[in-house]
Amino acid sequence: MSVNIPTAREAGLVACTRCGLVHERSTARCTRCDSRLQSRDTRSLQRVWAWWAAGLIAFIPANIYPMLLTSTLGSTTQSTILAGVVELWAHGDPPIAIIVFLASIVIPVGKFLAIGFLAAAAHRRRFMSLHAQHRLFEVVEFVGRWSMIDVFVVAILASLVQFNLVATVNPGIAAICFALSVAFTMQAALAFDPRIIWDD
Amino acid sequence: MTDTPPPGPAEMEIRPPRRRVWQRISIIWLVPLVALAIAVGVAVKSYSSRGTLIRITFQNASGIEAGQTALRYRDVTIGAVESVGFAPDLGKVIVSVRVADDIAQYIDREAEFWVVRPEVSVRGISGLDTVLSGAYLAGNWDNIPTEEQSEFEGLEVPPLQSQNGTTITLELRDGNQISAGAPIIYKGIEVGNVGTPQLNEDGTTVLLDAVIRAPYDRMLTTNTRFWDASGFNISVGTGGLQLDVRSLASLIEGGIIFDTIVSGGEPIQPGQDFFVFEDESDARSSVFTSGSKLELPLSMVLDGSIEGLSEGAEVRYKGATIGRVTDLGTIAETDPETPSIRMLINLEIDVNKLGLSEMATVDEARDFVATLVRQDNLRARLATASLFTGSLMVELVEQPDADPATLDVDYQPFPMIPAAPAEITEFQTTAQGVINRIGGLPVEELMQAAIGALNSVQVLAGDPETRRVPSEAASLLADVRAVLTGDSVTGTLSNLNTTTDSLRRIAQQLEDGQAVANLVSAIQKANTTLTGVESASVEFPQIAQQLRQLAATANGLQIQQLADSADSLLQSADGLLSNPDTQRVPGAVSDALSEVARVLAEVREGGAIGNVNEAISAAEQAANSINLAAQDLPALADRASRILDQAGTTVSGYGSDSRFNVELVTALRSLQDAATAVTSLARSIQRNPNSLLLGR
Numbered sequence: 001m002s003v004n005i006p007t008a009r010e011a012g013l014v015a016c017t018r019c020g021l022v023h024e025r026s027t028a029r030c031t032r033c034d035s036r037l038q039s040r041d042t043r044s045l046q047r048v049w050a051w052w053a054a055g056l057i058a059f060i061p062a063n064i065y066p067m068l069l070t071s072t073l074g075s076t077t078q079s080t081i082l083a084g085v086v087e088l089w090a091h092g093d094p095p096i097a098i099i100v101f102l103a104s105i106v107i108p109v110g111k112f113l114a115i116g117f118l119a120a121a122a123h124r125r126r127f128m129s130l131h132a133q134h135r136l137f138e139v140v141e142f143v144g145r146w147s148m149i150d151v152f153v154v155a156i157l158a159s160l161v162q163f164n165l166v167a168t169v170n171p172g173i174a175a176i177c178f179a180l181s182v183a184f185t186m187q188a189a190l191a192f193d194p195r196i197i198w199d200d
Numbered sequence: 201m202t203d204t205p206p207p208g209p210a211e212m213e214i215r216p217p218r219r220r221v222w223q224r225i226s227i228i229w230l231v232p233l234v235a236l237a238i239a240v241g242v243a244v245k246s247y248s249s250r251g252t253l254i255r256i257t258f259q260n261a262s263g264i265e266a267g268q269t270a271l272r273y274r275d276v277t278i279g280a281v282e283s284v285g286f287a288p289d290l291g292k293v294i295v296s297v298r299v300a301d302d303i304a305q306y307i308d309r310e311a312e313f314w315v316v317r318p319e320v321s322v323r324g325i326s327g328l329d330t331v332l333s334g335a336y337l338a339g340n341w342d343n344i345p346t347e348e349q350s351e352f353e354g355l356e357v358p359p360l361q362s363q364n365g366t367t368i369t370l371e372l373r374d375g376n377q378i379s380a381g382a383p384i385i386y387k388g389i390e391v392g393n394v395g396t397p398q399l400n401e402d403g404t405t406v407l408l409d410a411v412i413r414a415p416y417d418r419m420l421t422t423n424t425r426f427w428d429a430s431g432f433n434i435s436v437g438t439g440g441l442q443l444d445v446r447s448l449a450s451l452i453e454g455g456i457i458f459d460t461i462v463s464g465g466e467p468i469q470p471g472q473d474f475f476v477f478e479d480e481s482d483a484r485s486s487v488f489t490s491g492s493k494l495e496l497p498l499s500m501v502l503d504g505s506i507e508g509l510s511e512g513a514e515v516r517y518k519g520a521t522i523g524r525v526t527d528l529g530t531i532a533e534t535d536p537e538t539p540s541i542r543m544l545i546n547l548e549i550d551v552n553k554l555g556l557s558e559m560a561t562v563d564e565a566r567d568f569v570a571t572l573v574r575q576d577n578l579r580a581r582l583a584t585a586s587l588f589t590g591s592l593m594v595e596l597v598e599q600p601d602a603d604p605a606t607l608d609v610d611y612q613p614f615p616m617i618p619a620a621p622a623e624i625t626e627f628q629t630t631a632q633g634v635i636n637r638i639g640g641l642p643v644e645e646l647m648q649a650a651i652g653a654l655n656s657v658q659v660l661a662g663d664p665e666t667r668r669v670p671s672e673a674a675s676l677l678a679d680v681r682a683v684l685t686g687d688s689v690t691g692t693l694s695n696l697n698t699t700t701d702s703l704r705r706i707a708q709q710l711e712d713g714q715a716v717a718n719l720v721s722a723i724q725k726a727n728t729t730l731t732g733v734e735s736a737s738v739e740f741p742q743i744a745q746q747l748r749q750l751a752a753t754a755n756g757l758q759i760q761q762l763a764d765s766a767d768s769l770l771q772s773a774d775g776l777l778s779n780p781d782t783q784r785v786p787g788a789v790s791d792a793l794s795e796v797a798r799v800l801a802e803v804r805e806g807g808a809i810g811n812v813n814e815a816i817s818a819a820e821q822a823a824n825s826i827n828l829a830a831q832d833l834p835a836l837a838d839r840a841s842r843i844l845d846q847a848g849t850t851v852s853g854y855g856s857d858s859r860f861n862v863e864l865v866t867a868l869r870s871l872q873d874a875a876t877a878v879t880s881l882a883r884s885i886q887r888n889p890n891s892l893l894l895g896r
C-alpha cells in the first residue's frame with residue numbers, strides 16, 4: 001500500500017460531512033447545506049469512548065438478566081441470552097443457536113472490540129493498515145443496525161405469544177438493556193470520525 | 201512539502217486558547233455515567249434485596265428445580281430455590297433457597313421444610329395445584345423471631361398442619377395398621393390426623409405425632425383415651441354377628457378413635473402423650489389405671505405341650521386379664537443325662553393391673569410378684585381359655601399346697617415364674633365330668649333305700665299278721681255287733697252301756713299303750729273266766745283244781761319255766777275247751793273260750809311278736825264276751841270273780857319281774873317301736889316326699 005496519501009486538511013480544504021462540498025479551510029459553514037464544517041472533530045474520540053462505555057455498561061445486565069420470561073402451564077422459565085443459546089443447542093437446533101449466538105454475543109462483543117480498537121489505534125498503523133481500519137469502521141457501521149435482531153425477536157414473541165395460562169412470553173429486563181447497549185454502540189460508531197484514521 | 205517553506209513572512213503561530221479540562225470533556229460522558237449509576241443502583245438494590253440464603257438438606261430433590269421451585273409459607277411465595285447441590289459425601293441433596301429478608305428473621309431453629317407434591321391417597325387428592333406448577337417447598341415456623349439459622353434438615357414427609365389445633369403424641373404397641381395421615385375420629389367425625397409412625401428410642405413402642413384440629417381439641421383431657429380403630433371388627437355376641445367398619449379410610453390406612461370416658465380430667469398441654477389401646481374395651485377398662493403401659497416381662501417353662509396357646513393369649517389372675525403371652529419358644533436342656541426340650545413361654549404383665557401405684561416401676565412389680573410367689577405360692581399354669589376352640593391361656597393361681605418355689609429373677613430372658621400343672625379342660629372331658637358328677641350321685645343308695653322302704657312297707661302290708669289286725673278288729677266289731685244284736689243284749693240296755701264303757705276303757709287303755717296291763721288283765725280275766733267256768737260248771741272240778749294247782753305250781757315255778765307252765769296251762773285250757781261239755785256253755789261264753797283258745801294257741805306257738813296284737817284283740821274280745829256272759833250269768837260272775845282273784849293271784853305270781861312279763865313288755869315295745877317307726881316313716885314321706893328319693 002502506498003504510504004503517503006494526501007489529506008484535505010493538508011491541502012487546506014475542508015469537506016462538508018453531510019453533502020460532501022469542499023470549502024476553504026477557514027469556511028465555518030457549508031455554503032450548500034449550512035452544516036458546520038470541521039476539518040477534524042476534536043471531540044470525536046471522547047464521544048466514542050463515552051458511548052462505548054455506556055454500551056458496555058448496558059451490555060453487562062443484558063447478559064446477566066433474563067431475556068425472556070416464558071410461562072408454560074404455570075411453570076415460568078427465565079432464560080438469559082447465553083442460557084437460551086445453550087438451550088437451543090441442547091434441544092437440537094444448532095443453526096438457530098449459532099444465529100442467536102452470533103447476533104447476540106459475537107457481533108456486539110465484536111463491535112465493542114472494533115470500536116475500542118479503532119478509537120485507541122486511530123492514526124496508528126501498528127496493527128492494521130489505515131485502509132483496513134477504514135474498512136473495519138465501515139463494517140462496524142453496517143452491522144450496527146442488524147444488532148437489534150435479538151430485541152426484535154423478543155418484541156415479536158412477547159406480542160404474539162400471549163395465551164394466558166398455556167403459554168406466555170414476556171420480555172425480560174435484559175431485552176431493554178440489550179437494546180440500550182446496541183443503541184449506545186451505534187452511537188459510538190456514529191461518533192467516530194473516520195478522518196482521524198488518516199492523520200499522522 | 202514541508203521542506204519548501206512558503207514564501208512570505210513566517211506564519212504567526214496561532215494556538216487556540218487553552219481550555220480548561222472540564223471544557224474539553226464532552227457532555228456525552230454523562231450518558232455512560234448515568235448508565236453506570238443506574239447499573240450500580242440496580243445492582244446494589246438487587247443485591248440488597250436478594251434475600252437470605254438458607255440451605256435445606258433433603259434425601260432427594262424430586263421435583264425441585266433451581267431457579268423455579270418456590271418456597272411458600274402459608275401458600276405465599278417468599279423465596280425461590282437458587283441452587284440444588286450435593287453434600288460433600290453425596291449423601292444428601294442441599295437445596296439453597298433465597299428467602300425474603302423480612303421473612304428470614306422468623307426462620308429459626310424450629311422451622312421445618314418439606315416438599316409439597318401431588319399426592320393421591322384413599323382420603324383424596326392433595327397438592328393438586330402442584331401438578332401443573334410443579335412441586336414447591338413449604339415451610340412452617342412460629343411467629344416469634346429468634347436466632348436466625350441458615351442450615352436446616354428438610355422433612356421427607358409433610359408434617360402435620362398444627363396451626364389450628366393441638367399437637368399430641370400417641371404411643372402404640374404396634375404400628376402396622378397405621379399409616380401417615382390416618383384419621384383421628386371422635387364420635388364418628390374426623391377431627392385430626394396422625395403423622396408418620398416412628399419407633400421410640402428403645403424400640404418398644406411406636407410413636408405418632410397427631411393433630412387434633414380446633415375446636416375439637418377442647419375435647420381432650422387427661423382422661424381421654426385413644427384406641428385403635430384400624431380395619432374392621434367382627435364380634436359375635438348375644439346380638440349375633442356384628443361387623444364394624446369405621447370408614448373406608450380407616451379400613452385401609454387405619455384410624456384412631458378417642459373419647460373422654462369420664463369427666464373431670466385436666467386440660468392437656470400441647471405435646472401430651474397418650475397411649476393408644478388396642479380396642480375400645482381395653483380403653484374403657486383402663487380409666488382407673490394410668491394410660492402408660494409398664495410391662496413386667498416374665499418367663500415360664502413347661503414340659504408338656506402348649507398346643508392351643510398362642511401369642512397374645514391372655515394372662516389372667518382370678519379371672520381378670522392382667523397381661524398377655526408375648527412369644528412362645530423352646531429351650532434345650534443340654535444336660536447329658538436327661539437331654540430334653542422344654543417349652544418356654546414369655547409373658548407380659550401389665551404392672552398397673554396388678555394394682556400397684558402409678559409410680560411403680562417394673563422392678564418393684566417384679567419384687568412384688570416374687571413376694572407373691574414366695575409367700576402365697578403364686579404359680580403360673582396353662583388353663584383353658586375357650587372350651588370350644590380349645591385355646592389356652594396362662595393363669596396365675598395361688599396354690600397353697602404347692603412346693604415352695606421362688607421367682608427366678610436371674611433367669612434369661614426374663615424372670616421365671618414357677619409353673620403349676622396345667623388345668624386344661626377339654627370339652628369332652630368336661631362333658632364326661634358332668635356325667636361323672638351325675639353318675640356320682642347316690643342314686644343307687646337312694647333307690648336301695650326307697651326299695652328297702654317300699655319292701656318294708658310291702659312286707660308290713662303283706663304280712664298276714666298285719667292284715668289280720670284289721671280283720672281281727674273287724675271280727676271284734678262283728679262280735680261286738682253280734683253281742684249288741686244278740687238276744688241277751690237287747691234286753692238290757694244297761695248291759696250295753698257297761699259293755700260300751702268297758703270297750704271304751706279297753707280302747708282307752710289300748711290307746712294309752714297299756715297293752716301289757718291289758719294283756720295281764722285279759723289273762724286275769726281269762727283265769728277268772730276259767731275259774732268261773734270251773735265254778736259254774738260243776739262238771740269240771742278237776743279242771744278248776746288243775747288250774748288252781750297250775751296256778752300254785754306256776755307260783756312256785758322258776759321264771760325260766762314259765763313257758764312250760766304256760767304250755768300246760770294252755771293245754772289244760774285246750775282240753776277244757778275241746779271238752780264237749782264246754783259246748784254247752786252259752787254261745788257268748790263259747791266264743792270267748794274259743795278266742796281264748798286261739799290266744800292260748802298262738803301264745804303256745806311261740807308268742808310271736810306279730811301276734812301280740814291279735815292276742816290283745818282276742819283277749820279283749822274274750823274279755824268283752826266274758827263280761828257279757830258274766831252279766832248274763834251273775835252267779836257265774838261271782839264265781840268267776842273268785843277264780844279271778846285266784847287267777848289274779850296266780851298271774852300276779854308272775855309278777856312284774858317275771859320273765860314272761862318282761863318279754864311281753866319287750867315284745868310290745870318292739871312292736872310299738874316298729875309301729876312308731878312305720879308311722880314316722882309314713883309321716884316323713886308325707887312331709888318330705890323327696891326324702892324317699894334322697895334316701896334320708
